[in-house]
Amino acid sequence: MSHLTCQEFVELVTDYFEGTLDENVRIRFDEHRALCPGCETYLEQMQETVAKLGEIPVETLSDEMQSVLLSAFRDIHRGPPTDRTT
Numbered sequence: 081m082s083h084l085t086c087q088e089f090v091e092l093v094t095d096y097f098e099g100t101l102d103e104n105v106r107i108r109f110d111e112h113r114a115l116c117p118g119c120e121t122y123l124e125q126m127q128e129t130v131a132k133l134g135e136i137p138v139e140t141l142s143d144e145m146q147s148v149l150l151s152a153f154r155d156i157h158r159g160p161p162t163d164r165t166t
């Protein structure tokens with residue numbers, strides 16, 4: 081059993097909305113949502129955006145946006161920053 085990474089999750093979001101995910105990939109996608117609050121929130125925000133626009137906002141999946149999201153995910157996964165003086 082291999083779990084999706086956050087990056088893989090973000091890359092699959094568009095396919096998820098288009099309904100083109102393979103069944104076994106979609107199961108892993110749903111598993112990741114359940115385990116990862118950052119990705120769950122991201123997916124909810126995407127769903128709201130899609131509902132408003134009536135289409136998938138491809139520009140929100142730009143490389144820049146992905147790197148912003150992924151750094152946020154890393155913060156979530158790492159927990160609060162350790163108190164470290166330089």
Ligand SMILES: [Zn+2]
Nearest residue numbers: 086089116119
């Ligand atoms: Zn995630």
